[in-house]
Amino acid sequence: KNEVEQSPQNLTAQEGEFITINCSYSVGISALHWLQQHPGGGIVSLFMLSSGKKKHGRLIATINIQEKHSSLHITASHPRDSAVYICAVRRAGSNYQLIWGAGTKLIIKP
């Protein structure tokens, strides 16, 4: 079993829909990252969380440390949100080692 699991693997939705992508992990962590990879290939860091909730524009990320679970939400989704969203966790005790999820491919149709 992978240490970081994302669901769903693929998600197709209509423009305007509320999107939720989930990440579950089985190891102790010091932080969790959400990243976005566009079809062109570039990777952009969206959030880094160690507790609670963060919001940036239409994106919201939450983490529940006790349940070892994080969610990434997109409100009022738009076709430009189409990308692969990747969850990665920093293993507790390491200041650099990331364990990567497999990614969720999101397609938003106009």
Added chain:
Amino acid sequence: DAGVIQSPRHEVTEMGQEVTLRCKPISGHNSLFWYRQTMMRGLELLIYFNNNVPIDDSGMPEDRFSAKMPNASFSTLKIQPSEPRDSAVYFCASSFVAGIDYEQYFGPGTRLTVT
């Protein structure tokens, strides 16, 4: 800042040839990461430098791979000899690691095709 700069963006080479990928991290960052991304394995950490010193190279696949960071503003990843299974996108990322809270900033990647 221009962000992390990688070159070349695309490289096509024949099996057996030497390949050198280059990375310029963000000025002021003290850590640099080389990753490889494939469809089968996703993102894999190849090597991690801190203050120009290789800290963890356990992800380097084999002796054909080598990485250097001669100074704080430049790093190379070399594959010699290259093989078709090395075909992947190679990303360089940099960060300022102080304690546990930091973000990694990724370069645009180098898409390597070995024929």
